[in-house]
Amino acid sequence: MKFATWNVNSIRARLDRVLEWLDRVAPDVLCMQETKVTDELFPREPFERRGYRVMAFGQKTYNGVAIASRRPLESTERGFAKHCADPGCRLVAATTADVRVVNVYVPNGRAVDSPHFAAKLEWLRSLRRYLDDVARPTEAILVCGDFNVAPEDRDVYAPELFRNQVHCHPEERKALVEIAEFGLVDVFRRHHAESGLYSWWDYRLGAFHRNWGLRIDHIWASESLAARCTSVSIDREARKGKQPSDHAPVVVEIA
DNA sequence: ATGGCCGCTATGAGCGGA
Numbered sequence: 525m526k527f528a529t530w531n532v533n534s535i536r537a538r539l540d541r542v543l544e545w546l547d548r549v550a551p552d553v554l555c556m557q558e559t560k561v562t563d564e565l566f567p568r569e570p571f572e573r574r575g576y577r578v579m580a581f582g583q584k585t586y587n588g589v590a591i592a593s594r595r596p597l598e599s600t601e602r603g604f605a606k607h608c609a610d611p612g613c614r615l616v617a618a619t620t621a622d623v624r625v626v627n628v629y630v631p632n633g634r635a636v637d638s639p640h641f642a643a644k645l646e647w648l649r650s651l652r653r654y655l656d657d658v659a660r661p662t663e664a665i666l667v668c669g670d671f672n673v674a675p676e677d678r679d680v681y682a683p684e685l686f687r688n689q690v691h692c693h694p695e696e697r698k699a700l701v702e703i704a705e706f707g708l709v710d711v712f713r714r715h716h717a718e719s720g721l722y723s724w725w726d727y728r729l730g731a732f733h734r735n736w737g738l739r740i741d742h743i744w745a746s747e748s749l750a751a752r753c754t755s756v757s758i759d760r761e762a763r764k765g766k767q768p769s770d771h772a773p774v775v776v777e778i779a
Numbered sequence: 780a781t782g783g784c785c786g787c788t789a790t791g792a793g794c795g796g797a
Contacts, residue, residue, distance in 0.1 A: 533796085534786055558796085560787070585787055586795070632797060672797070691797065726797070727784035734782090738797075764781050770797080 525621055525778045526551040529668040529741055530762070531629070531724070531771035535559040535590070536567060538769055543570050545762055551775065552594050553620055555627035557670045559588030566590065581616040588613050589627050589669070593620040607657060608650035610643060615651070617658075623749065623778075624659060628669035633690045641690060644672070648699035652706060661707025661746050668743040670771065673700045675710065678719035679739035691738055708744035711776050715756045723758050724771045732763055743776050752779045 528551040532538040535556060546554065559566065559582045566580040571592050581602040582588030591597060597618040603611045614629040628651065633644035651667075659665050673696045677683035686692040704710070712721075722737025731737065745753065755777045763772040 537786060558786095632795080634795080634797085724797070725781095729784085730782040731784095732781055740797080760781085767785090768781090770785075 526775060527553045527555075527623070527625070527666060527668070527743065527778065528773045528775045529555040529557070529627070529670075529743060530773035531557040531670040531741060531769060533558050533560075533769040533771065535561055535588075536565075537767070539567055539570065541762070541768065543574070545759075545773065546571075546574055546576070546592075549759065549773075549775065553625060554592045555625065555668050556590045556592070557588070557627070557629035559590050560585060561588055579616060579618055581613050583613045586612075587629060589616045589629050591616055591618055591620070591625060591627055593618070595621045601658075604650065604654045607654040608647060610647070611650070614647070615654075622664060624663055624665040626655075626659075626665065626667045628667065628671070630670060630672045632672050633696065636688065636690055636693050641693075645695055645699055648696065648703060652699075652703050655703070655706045659706075662748065663746060664749040665708075665746045666743060666749065667703070667708055668774070670740060671700065671742050672740050673697060674738045674740055675700055675713075675742075679722070681720075681722065681736045681738070691740060704744065707746055709747060709750035711743050711745050711750050711753045712739070712756045712758070712774065714750060714753065721758060723774055725763060727770050741771055741774050743774055745776070749778065753777065754779050
């Protein structure tokens, strides 16, 4: 079983690239972020033609998350307003392929000295409270998406440049650790220890060409599920070519 | 090869992304 997460940076702008990728990689489940579209305008048909069900939770212009799955999407949840003061269209959850999938798009935070950064920290803390309330670490659960946090310096192309900056600030890294302490494993890091492996590269300055990137897109799994992971990869191919997203998909194979 | 920002909007400049 293949589960993937990808910040597509507008599903309508990226539709051809996403469909081409689905046809090539054929994941069982694809979690998308930054769909930037309301639910009635989400392009469901091409997914359904390929045998995927789609669950979308979006808004105009910004944010937006969606799950496409070849298996039924059950016990669906849109957002977590009960647990978060300002959730946005940034979390969607469903049980599919016998896994509880929580798909998140964590706020960017913009700058450490901005109120948006405080809101990001609060959002991350809310996610932990949400997990405590609705999930159990003993179940098969995946929490994946664009976390907008590089967990460690090996996830950053220039750690000294990003020291105490947004994506790398100790406070957000701590909030991420606290989410992990619910009982989740960063499955990418369980399979790959080296630095230089990223999931996002700026569109500017030939950043992808220079591998100036960050690993901010993650798949976290409960221990029982992590134990079934046979491989985890970042598909850099999807960042190449014409009109790519600035993020690459992360794919986990589960036995 | 994979380059020089991109996508969005009661667009035509400004905002947000990361």
